[in-house]
Amino acid sequence: xxxxxxxxLSLLKGFGTTCSIFGLTLVLALPLGLLISFGTxxxxxxxxxxxxxxxWIIRGVPLMxxxxxxxxxxxxxxxxxxxxxxxxxxxAFVINYACYFSEIYRAGIEAIPTGQTEAGxxxxxxKWQIFRKVIFMxxxxxxxxxxxxxxITLVKDTALARVIAVTEIIWRAEQxxxxxxxxxxxxxxxxxxxxxxxxxxxxxxxxxxxxxxxx
Amino acid sequence: MSFLTVxxxxxxxxxxxxxxxxxxxxxKGEVVAIIGSSGSGKTTLLRCLNFLEIADIGEISVDGEVxxxxxxxxxxxxxxxxxxxxxxxxxxxxxxxxxxxTAFENLTLAPKLKLEERVKKEHLAAAERKxxxxxxxxxxxxxxEQVGLSEKRDFYPCQLSGGQQQRVAIARALMLSPDxxxxxxxxxxxxxxxxxxVLRVIRSLKNSERTMIIVTHEMEFARNxxxxxxxxxxxxxxxxxxxxxxxxxxxxxxxxxxxAVDKG
Numbered sequence: 001x002x003x004x005x006x007x008x009l010s011l012l013k014g015f016g017t018t019c020s021i022f023g024l025t026l027v028l029a030l031p032l033g034l035l036i037s038f039g040t041x042x043x044x045x046x047x048x049x050x051x052x053x054x055x056w057i058i059r060g061v062p063l064m065x066x067x068x069x070x071x072x073x074x075x076x077x078x079x080x081x082x083x084x085x086x087x088x089x090x091x092a093f094v095i096n097y098a099c100y101f102s103e104i105y106r107a108g109i110e111a112i113p114t115g116q117t118e119a120g121x122x123x124x125x126x127k128w129q130i131f132r133k134v135i136f137m138x139x140x141x142x143x144x145x146x147x148x149x150x151x152i153t154l155v156k157d158t159a160l161a162r163v164i165a166v167t168e169i170i171w172r173a174e175q176x177x178x179x180x181x182x183x184x185x186x187x188x189x190x191x192x193x194x195x196x197x198x199x200x201x202x203x204x205x206x207x208x209x210x211x212x213x214x215x
Numbered sequence: 216m217s218f219l220t221v222x223x224x225x226x227x228x229x230x231x232x233x234x235x236x237x238x239x240x241x242x243k244g245e246v247v248a249i250i251g252s253s254g255s256g257k258t259t260l261l262r263c264l265n266f267l268e269i270a271d272i273g274e275i276s277v278d279g280e281v282x283x284x285x286x287x288x289x290x291x292x293x294x295x296x297x298x299x300x301x302x303x304x305x306x307x308x309x310x311x312x313x314x315x316x317t318a319f320e321n322l323t324l325a326p327k328l329k330l331e332e333r334v335k336k337e338h339l340a341a342a343e344r345k346x347x348x349x350x351x352x353x354x355x356x357x358x359x360e361q362v363g364l365s366e367k368r369d370f371y372p373c374q375l376s377g378g379q380q381q382r383v384a385i386a387r388a389l390m391l392s393p394d395x396x397x398x399x400x401x402x403x404x405x406x407x408x409x410x411x412x413v414l415r416v417i418r419s420l421k422n423s424e425r426t427m428i429i430v431t432h433e434m435e436f437a438r439n440x441x442x443x444x445x446x447x448x449x450x451x452x453x454x455x456x457x458x459x460x461x462x463x464x465x466x467x468x469x470x471x472x473x474x475a476v477d478k479g
Contacts, residue, residue: 119311122265123325124301124391127293133324137315213314214373 007176007184014172015191017086021158021168025093026151032094033101040106058099064160066092071164089161093154100150108143109135112215138215148203152196216279218243218426219395224273226259233259234270235450241395241443244423248437248458249430251447252473257430260447261397264428265305266296277302277394304393308400310380312372318383319368322355322390329391351390358386362416378409382416389420396420398429414440434474438462446470 039051058066071088075081082088112135120130159170169191173184221239225232234256241247249257262268264275266283269291275283282299285291291299312321330347333339339347359365362382372380381401388396398417402410414436420427421440431437437444437458444461446454446469454467465471 113309113311115307115309115311116313118267119307119313120325121267121297122300122303122305123387124297125325125328126297129328133328134313141315213371215314 007187010172011169011184011188011191014167014169017166017168018158021089021093021161022155024090025097025154028094029097029101032098034105036098036102037105037109040102041109055099055102058096063092063096063157064163066096067160067164085164085166088164089166097154104143104146104150105139108139111142112138141210141215144203144207144210152199155196155199156192217241218278220276222274224260224263224270226263226268226270233450234263237452241426241428243426245442246421246427246429246440247443247445248441249428249445249447250434250437255447256450257447258399261305261399261428261430264397265303266300301391302394304388304391304396306381306385306388306398306401308403310384312380312384314372317369317371318359318364318375319355321383322358322387323351326351326390354390358389362386376409377405378412381405381413385416395426395428398427400430400432402433446473
């Protein structure tokens with residue numbers, strides 16, 4: 001029993017790190033993704049090309065590799081290693097997830113009929129007012145299901161931080177293997193499942209909350 | 216002197232010439248119906264008046280003031296277009312109500328945003344802002360009553376029938392008191408049994424101050440309500456005149472053919 005408590009406590013610490021990676025990535029990548037989506041939809045071709053290429057690279061390379069790049073390359077190239085494993089993880093995750101989010105935003109924005117923008121225009125609204133007051137909430141409603149999907153993936157992708165020895169939950173569980181204990185590793189699933197379960201309920205609630213209008 | 220003067224409007228999409236030299240002169244308080252088959256350029260003309268499309272060449276004046284003149288060489292900024300648009304209102308074929316707002320909020324959204332801009336720019340006092348807000352709310356309530364939807368003020372668009380949605384859209388377009396109110400086939404997206412209520416509302420808006428341009432396929436309505444009828448074909452005004460002249464005694468062969476088809 002003492003062992004079980006010891007493992008649980010250790011995993012909880014790791015899970016705290018997991019939640020930090022998750023939370024920070026989400027908070028930073030959600031707005032950054034929106035900005036990137038504006039870039040990929042730009043009418044100015046060079047800007048569009050730059051953003052499209054960037055999204056292609058980030059989505060085309062494994063996140064694990066991106067973690068290595070962010071963690072090691074500044075040290076190799078400029079002699080300025082990133083001090084913190086955690087900070088490199090956040091940088092890599094935010095960039096990676098912002099690119100995936102940007103495509104979800106783009107799909108959501110492009111699905112809104114142009115009539116909505118035109119209606120705002122003939123009412124004398126500015127482009128920014130139209131986006132903020134008319135388009136955005138319709139986009140939010142449309143993208144909740146795909147966003148939920150991506151965000152649930154993020155919960156589990158945090159485990160990749162283990163490759164640069166961030167002490168998240170999987171890393172903690174692995175420490176017990178040196179004591180010939182394998183079950184703590186399987187035990188981590190309980191934490192992930194509880195977290196994803198809570199998120200699923202949250203997204204369901206959000207969808208219901210926005211069910212009062214149709215887009 | 217006419218209230219709205221349009222001179223030599225030309226508009227192409229790629230190599231397709233949609234409008235080829237449109238001239239219009241409309242008096243204040245006049246109701247003009249624009250008829251013609253699909254692809255004749257009616258809707259594009261209306262969109263050019265509302266600056267949703269920018270005419271390649273042409274001139275538009277309202278009340279003696281040239282608000283748009285283009286020889287095709289210069290681009291117009293968003294700010295300029297916004298300024299120009301304020302003279303016109305537009306009711307769309309597909310209503311285009313904002314789905315996440317109630318009927319009432321659909322009416323007040325744009326005026327409130329405009330008020331907030333004024334508050335910032337002119338540093339309006341709180342009391343004045345409050346008075347303006349009250350004015351917006353009162354006007355919205357009035358207009359909803361005018362279109363017969365007072366009891367639907369807190370309904371969302373998805374809870375309203377097509378006819379009701381279009382009536383809300385008409386009230387919304389009136390909120391900013393445009394000089395010229397345009398209708399782009401306002402009943403074409405409606406079930407036949409719902410067109411009546413919308414046409415009744417449009418008819419009720421007719422007064423000496425309000426200039427209206429209505430693109431429509433409702434020939435009876437055009438004949439009964441319009442002061443002036445314009446028949447468009449292939450991007451030009453083929454024929455125009457009073458309803459009696461155009462419907463009763465059309466001169467152009469194209470007009471005759473169009474009206475004959477319409478009678479079935």
